[in-house]
Amino acid sequence: MLRFKTINTLFAVLLVVLLVLHYFYVLPVGFVFVLVLGWLLITVMGSAFIRWNYHFNSLHHSKATEENHIAITFDDGPHPVYTPKVLRLLTEYNAKATFFCIGKNIEAYPVLFNQIINHGHTVGNHTYSHSNGFGFFSTKKVEEELRRTNAIAEKVSGKRLKMYRPAFGVTNPNIKKALQVLRLTPIGWSKRSFDTTQLSEKKLVARVTHNLKKGDIILLHDTSDKTIAVLERLLLFLKSKNMQAVTVNQLLSIQPYE
Ligand SMILES: [Zn+2]
CATH class of the missing domain: 1.10.287 (Helix Hairpins)
Incomplete structure (x- = not known):
């Protein structure tokens, strides 16, 4: 490797x-x-490419899952329009998920952040600013971003986040050092939908469901109507295959909070 x-x-x-x-x-x-x-x-x-594990290992799927379980993860929320729609769908299909939230969005929508947790889902750190330049930030600046998000999450919910989803899937030595200092576990994915691109809903569903197997981690974003439509079709697919969506920490048997 x-x-x-x-x-x-x-x-x-x-x-x-x-x-x-x-x-x-x-x-x-x-x-x-x-x-x-x-x-x-x-x-x-x-x-x-986070899946290369080039700078450090991230958890991309579970090999040990015996149950027919997969994990759906949502990045970039909480979003005032789309996160409530996602929560409704997950409740309707009795599915649990994990939300990797941006610090400034938690700050803007604290009630929504707590609603995610109260619905039985788990939350993780996805940087404070989600800046396009995040991959070029110094170790100090990366640390500041992650620490700030954890502080906001703790103030809002009382939870001390332990899971981190790299923004844009970018990894580098500075991010590695910051994760070590803050003792955050990097979580990757095995199924990337590309739901923030121009790909059609049909293609996105095909990408996510193709060869989907137990232990897989799916990456979606609770930031568009297209993802809501994809999610409903995904949940119907899971039901037809007798697969259960669980939180990523349950899938990986790790602790989401300190
Ligand atoms: Zn993101």
Whole structure:
């Protein structure tokens, strides 16, 4: 498996070898540039694709699930329009889910945040600002974002969040350090719907239900009507397959709160 440290060591050794060859045997310097470009490409992809576990391990699914269980996760809420619709549907189909909330949204909609918990679902940290530049934040700034969100969540609900869902699925050494300091568990996914893109409802449902198996973790966003429609069709599908949606912490047998 590709790991940041292993790749760095490998590329550093190769770089020294190429530089020596360049010095003694007049190897074109272009080889060095190709090597550096290769390192950059692997590192950018490793940072963008959370499932590579390039910088640190995230929990993407449960291998140990014996029951016919899966977990549905919602990122980016709470949202005043869509989160209540999601809650209604989950109640109607007797399903439990996990909501990875943005700190500033918890601050804006504290009652909704507590409603999620009171409905028997669990909540996790999804940064304070969900800034597009989050992947370039310093360790200190990442720590501030995560600490601030946890403080707001605790003030609003009394819960000390232990689960973290990386914003945009981005990982890097700064986020790794911040998670270690705050003792947060990174939660990934095995089924990404891409429900925030232009993909049609039909395609989204197909993406999520294709080869869906027990132990899978589904990523959705409680931020659009399209997702609400996808969710209803997903819940009908689960019912037809006798599958039960549980919280991600139940699926993974971990503690959601301290
Ligand atoms: Zn997000």
